[in-house]
Amino acid sequence: MPSIIDKLRQRIHLASAGAEVFEVPMPDMSLAGVCRRIESQGLFVIGAARTGTTILQNALNDSHAIFLFGEPAFHNEGDSEDFAARYNAMHRSWGNQENKSSYCPPLFEEDASWYAYLARLAQTYRYVGSKIVINPLEAEDRASELFDFHCRHFYASRYLFTFRNPLDVLMSTRGLAELNGGTVSTYAEVIKGYFVVVQLFFRVLRNLPHVEVVFHEAVEPATFRKLESWLATPLPHAGDYYSGSKVRHYELTAVPEPHRPLVAEAVDLYDKLKRETLAGFELIQIEQNSGHFDQNHFTALGQLSRDVSNFLRTIDAPS
Structure with missing residues (x-):
């Protein structure tokens, strides 16, 4: 983005009384350079479709310290410098009114890359990032791509997974x-895609340093008190976004x-999954071998991981 860099250079060159010019080192505005500077400010909400990712994003965006984009697919953006134009057009085509979740503000005289916008927003907000939704038909590839991308660029960021009863997810998605x-x-x-996201949660929990989870139908005031502590950021109105009357439940029939x-x-x-996660996993870093015959060899997380893997193997999703 030459135009942005040129403008920055004009502001940081200091001329002395003589001919000498002292140059303040330029910040690295490459993807890798930006992500290195802001990765500890990253915050990402991740979930399967219809698990409550949108309302959780809205609740977090109510904070003056948080800015989360809505489904921008950073991992597929590359270095394109027309991020705002395309992102805003996408949300307009979905019929979304403008708010933090659906509108990228014109922060530069010309458009720029997604990571230039994150870098600029990180000067104002304590946390910047996005909501990430994983849809059923692309779940396995998307989960693998996201894990690799976020390890590479946002390892020290915070990851907040959201889950909801899979019966409700199934009926709502269809x-x-x-x-x-x-x-x-x-x-x-739908069921297979859902549990691929559960597997991704286990993988992120075991490998990245800052991971939390919200169960959509179990949100209560204590949920946001815990998130306030985790983020070291007040969330005074987050709970107001949730209403039990708006959460639809289905019967197996x-x-x-x-x-x-x-x-x-x-x-x-x-x-x-919900019971064991809310109880709190212990000994996360014990190496578990899925071939153990004795159930006593497994931690709660190890047994869950094994159960989910076995369940996924039994699913024969038709094309």
């Missing part, structure tokens, strides 16, 4: 696709009978 006239994923595809055993198993596994 219902929304039918309403919008889009491709409707099969029951198996809403699922066609041939698919009920799969969904029932998914719900049981989710209940175990």
Whole structure:
């Protein structure tokens, strides 16, 4: 972005009374340079579609210390310098009104790359980042890409996963696709994509330093007190964004009978995930071998990881 760098150079050159010019070192405005400077300010909300990522992003964006973009796909952006134009056009095409979650403000005289905007916003906000939604049909590839990208560029950032009962996710995902006239994923595809995100949560939890989780139907005042402590940032109005009357729940009878055993198993596994996660995992760094025969060899996290992997292997998602 030559125009931005040229403007910065004009501001940081100090001329002495003579001909000498003293130059303050330029900040590295490359992707790697920007991410090195701001990675500790990174905050990313991650979840499968219809798990409460949007409302959690909105609740966090209510803070004057947080700015999270809505689904910008940074990992696919590259060095393109028209980020704001494309991002804002995307949200307009979705019919979204302008707020922090849906609008990139014109911070430069000309457009710029996504990481230039993050660097500029990081001068104002304590945390900057995005909401990341992983859809069923791309879940495995997307989860792998995201893990590699965030390890490379945002290792020291904070990651907040959000989960919701998979039965509710299943019915909401398929219902929304039918309403919008889009491709409707099969029951198996939605469930498989959901637990791929659970696997990603385990992977991030075990390998990156700052990870938390929110269970959508279990949000209460204590949830945001915990997040306030984790972020060292007040979130005085975050809880106001949640209303139990707006969270729709489904019965297993809403699922066609041939698919009920799969969904029932998914719900049981989710209940175990929620119970063990809220209790708090211990000994996260014990090396677990999935081939152990004796259940006593596993920590709670190790057993959950094994259960999810075995469950995914049983799913035969139709094309």
